[in-house]
Amino acid sequence: MSTEARHGPITIEEVAAAAGVSRSTVSRVVNGSTSVSPSALESVQRAIADLHYVPNRAARSLASRQTQAIALVVPEDTTRFFGDPFFAAIVSGINARLTRSDYVLNLFIASDDPGDKTTSYLRSGAVDGAIIVSHHTSDTFIDRIAAAVPVVYGGRPVRERERDYYVDVDNVSGGRDAVTHLIERGHRRIGTITGPLTMPAGVDRLEGFRQALAAAGLEEGPVEEGGFTADGGADAMRRMLERGPVPDGLFVASDLMARGALSVLAAAGLRVPEDVAIIGFDDSPVATSVTPQLTTMRQPSFQQGEVMASTLLDILAGGSPRHVTILDTELIVRDSV
Structure with a gap:
């Protein structure tokens, strides 16, 4: 006769007793938590297998008022x-x-x-x-x-x-590393197209841009807000060209905005990277779908x-x-x- 036939469905308390751990530890394992030691995880998994325990999702939800x-x-x-x-x-x-x-x-x-x-x-x-x-x-x-x-x-x-x-x-470090790379490649008039400055990511990448220039003793180039969209990047690039002078290096705070900027530079007859070097941010599929392919900061x-x-x-x-x-x-x- 099976365990379930003799005793009814196996309970979480029985699993905890068999594994030598607390009920809450079994609950964390069942719910996929990572805050369980490897030895406890192994003990609970072995007890679940030995006892043929099947978590009752509906019962757990009712008891805990959880919706899963x-x-x-x-x-x-x-x-x-x-x-x-x-x-x-x-x-x-x-x-x-x-x-x-x-x-x-x-x-x-x-x-x-x-x-x-x-x-x-x-x-x-x-x-x-x-x-x-x-x-x-x-x-x-x-x-x-x-x-x-x-x-x-x-x-x-x-x-x-x-x-x-x-x-x-680490958006500050990412912005700083991008601009440092431009400086190391010999660029001195460096501008940026930022993300929305209503978002911490936009603010932090701009801060990294400024830190790199300050560390190199360089003046800040043009700054335009682009909104993390291709259209926003294109509009920001147009404003930058209209106001001049054209930077020789450009940190763009997302690959999508960089795609928009590339299209405007091409229409203006400016070559990348010969006239303007560009670094994006994300390493999204956009980075390899444009010409030239983007140097970029990969975020995981x-x-x-x-x-x-x-x-x-x-x-x-x-x-x-x-x-x-x-x-x-x-x-x-x-x-x-």
């Missing part, structure tokens, strides 16, 4: 979301981590929240937690979400608090998505993950410098 759902909130319009490869990489990383758990992902694209529709839904208990990516200074509605459910931010929050959890890339967007999801799962399982995780960028040299 996580929200990804992107305060952008649909054009930006579907047009920027950064978001595809982020979502892929989040999804890859969640497939190893019982949680499902709900996507909310909201450049604003008229009538508090999204906010009210997320505060109603419809999800257990949220990941918020690409937020701006004006996106105050996300504060009301963070007051209701655990939140992990993609990027440094615009109103950072000590208790916040976020996963970011897929990994960022995975780490954000892991952090939130740890929080929901009662763990104590790091509040701040900063990932490194890497210079990828191609043909535009």
Whole structure:
């Protein structure tokens, strides 16, 4: 006679007793948390296999009032979301981590929240937690979400608090390394096209640009805001050319904006890199789809998505993950410098 036939369904308490660990440790393993020691993980997995334990998702949800759902909130319009490869990489990383758990992902694209529709839904208990990516200074509605459910931010929050959890890339270092490379290649009149200065990523990459120039004793070249879109990059490049003089080196804070800038430079009869050397940021598929192919700063967007999801799962399982995780960028040299 099977164990289930003799005793009814195996409980999580029986698994914990067999593994010699606490009930909460078994719960963390079942929910895919990484805050479990290798030895405890092995013991729990062995007990689950020996006892033929099958987690009852519906019962767990009722007992804990959990929905087993996580929200990804992107305060952008649909054009930006579907047009920027950064978001595809982020979502892929989040999804890859969640497939190893019982949680499902709900996507909310909201450049604003008229009538508090999204906010009210997320505060109603419809999800257990949220990941918020690409937020701006004006996106105050996300504060009301963070007051209701655990939140992990993609990027440094615009109103950072000590208790916040976020996963970011080292944008200051990335901007600094990009401009340092231009300086090392002999460029002296260096400008930049920034991302939105309502976003920490835009501010931090500009700060890196300025730090590199200051360290080299160079004056700051032209600065134009481009908005992290190809059209924004093109418009910023036109303004820069109109105001003159033309820089001989240009740090563009995203590959999409660099694509827009390249098209304007070509139309003006300026060659890259002979007349203007360009470095982008992201190392997205855009970087290798343009001519010349972009030298760029690689940011690990897929990994960022995975780490954000892991952090939130740890929080929901009662763990104590790091509040701040900063990932490194890497210079990828191609043909535009």
